[in-house]
Amino acid sequence: MARRPANGLTQADLMLRHWREAVPNDRLAHLVKDATRGLHRSLQGRLARHNVAFGHWVFLRILWVKDGVTQRELSEDAGLMEPTTFSALTAMEKLGYIERRKLPHSRKNMYVFLTPAGRALKKKLVPIAEEVNEIAVRGVDPADVATTRRTLLAMIENIASDEAEAAALAGPRKPRAKKDADFKEPDEPAPHREVAE
Amino acid sequence: MARRPANGLTQADLMLRHWREAVPNDRLAHLVKDATRGLHRSLQGRLARHNVAFGHWVFLRILWVKDGVTQRELSEDAGLMEPTTFSALTAMEKLGYIERRKLPHSRKNMYVFLTPAGRALKKKLVPIAEEVNEIAVRGVDPADVATTRRTLLAMIENIASDEAEAAALAGPRKPRAKKDADFKEPDEPAPHREVAE
DNA sequence: GCTAAATGCTTAGAGGTCTAATTATTGCGG
DNA sequence: CCGCAATAATTAGACCTCTAAGCATTTAGC
Numbered sequence: 001m002a003r004r005p006a007n008g009l010t011q012a013d014l015m016l017r018h019w020r021e022a023v024p025n026d027r028l029a030h031l032v033k034d035a036t037r038g039l040h041r042s043l044q045g046r047l048a049r050h051n052v053a054f055g056h057w058v059f060l061r062i063l064w065v066k067d068g069v070t071q072r073e074l075s076e077d078a079g080l081m082e083p084t085t086f087s088a089l090t091a092m093e094k095l096g097y098i099e100r101r102k103l104p105h106s107r108k109n110m111y112v113f114l115t116p117a118g119r120a121l122k123k124k125l126v127p128i129a130e131e132v133n134e135i136a137v138r139g140v141d142p143a144d145v146a147t148t149r150r151t152l153l154a155m156i157e158n159i160a161s162d163e164a165e166a167a168a169l170a171g172p173r174k175p176r177a178k179k180d181a182d183f184k185e186p187d188e189p190a191p192h193r194e195v196a197e
Numbered sequence: 198m199a200r201r202p203a204n205g206l207t208q209a210d211l212m213l214r215h216w217r218e219a220v221p222n223d224r225l226a227h228l229v230k231d232a233t234r235g236l237h238r239s240l241q242g243r244l245a246r247h248n249v250a251f252g253h254w255v256f257l258r259i260l261w262v263k264d265g266v267t268q269r270e271l272s273e274d275a276g277l278m279e280p281t282t283f284s285a286l287t288a289m290e291k292l293g294y295i296e297r298r299k300l301p302h303s304r305k306n307m308y309v310f311l312t313p314a315g316r317a318l319k320k321k322l323v324p325i326a327e328e329v330n331e332i333a334v335r336g337v338d339p340a341d342v343a344t345t346r347r348t349l350l351a352m353i354e355n356i357a358s359d360e361a362e363a364a365a366l367a368g369p370r371k372p373r374a375k376k377d378a379d380f381k382e383p384d385e386p387a388p389h390r391e392v393a394e
Numbered sequence: 395g396c397t398a399a400a401t402g403c404t405t406a407g408a409g410g411t412c413t414a415a416t417t418a419t420t421g422c423g424g
Numbered sequence: 425c426c427g428c429a430a431t432a433a434t435t436a437g438a439c440c441t442c443t444a445a446g447c448a449t450t451t452a453g454c
Contacts, residue, residue: 028330028346029236030255034276035349036233037441038356039226044409045363055410058227072432079231084411086434091409108419108432133225135359136352144348149225151345152232155333159235162332166242234411241412252440269402281441283404288439305402305449 032152039136046128052121055088056097057129063098063114064122070109071100097121229349236333243325249318252285253294254326260295260311261319267306268297294318 044054052060058078062069069077075085089112092098097118100110137145241251249257255275259266266274272282286309289295294315297307334342 031349033233036230140351147344148348151341152228154337
């Protein structure tokens, strides 16, 4: 197949080229990944015009619904790890979209509040997200989109339960965490698990 | 028991639908992203046991099929930008999986070759990727997987053509534009704050 | 042949995500 | 009451990816 060293290729061009060719069965993961990258790029480009970083979007969306939550809770709702949340919030605070405050009843928890500026973003940003999604599924049978949704959810659940299983098999061990040389032989099926949930 | 609304759905059905289907369209992007993250974690964990980084996998896979290609070509096949390829290859060379060489007929191109060690990984790694994919789609109707594949591809194409359109509108510039940066249509003053720190 | 453009590689810098470890606070059992 | 375990926030460091820009080489146009 002729490969043209055409320059000026965009990310999207590269992806398309890449997917138009034979797609063996084990490429589903790559398809999913490329779709993620495409959606990411598309939303990111639009958000950037409003001085909003892609990584902030998810937190704004949560805060538009429930304001004044802890970072911890924000992390859980966003499905991200705490350091990720932390750095996003730090940046968002600098940008003036949120405010982080400790409340009198706890000196441990950090509560996050939208500023008026952060709240005002909602009107502009929500349509953007809707537009991106509309573009993405344009011309696709809604039933197929629903099927895709179901399938993706099933995949997420499958992977999660596989991880849970693997964790259980690895045994409720001491907190060792060195991923040094390759030693990890889950041959020992953990006699009795007092796995407290 | 549960009284059924006019549409014949129970309360539980509604809830399920809320999370699985009837959620706003903009959640599809999150579903896709979470699926990517799950697949990523799953494959990464397994590859790590063989001292292979997730980001190296895609290049190994290409090289197992065609060895001795330029970095440029590797980038296109992988669907990644050149700096990404570059840093991955640099790391892979340090690990002894590949070798980068210039050939006599060109002092510009850098050709990439697998070392025996890199080639030997194939036997161990390919089954791993297949396993991850098998786990992910376990219990899912193959027809649904096929639909998902089609839908994701359509989404990628939709996004790509949207980008192409936007690029065309932005002006038919030279591919390797220097520091044009001329075009910018701020819909508002845009404070333009750099997070310089 | 000589310059200018195109091409390929590299560097610099950023964003977003993770894991592991550290610090500060809270709450609980003895 | 005291100290230790649990919890929340933070810091540090790593990886993957991108864009922008710089350098080196090759090609093409005059």
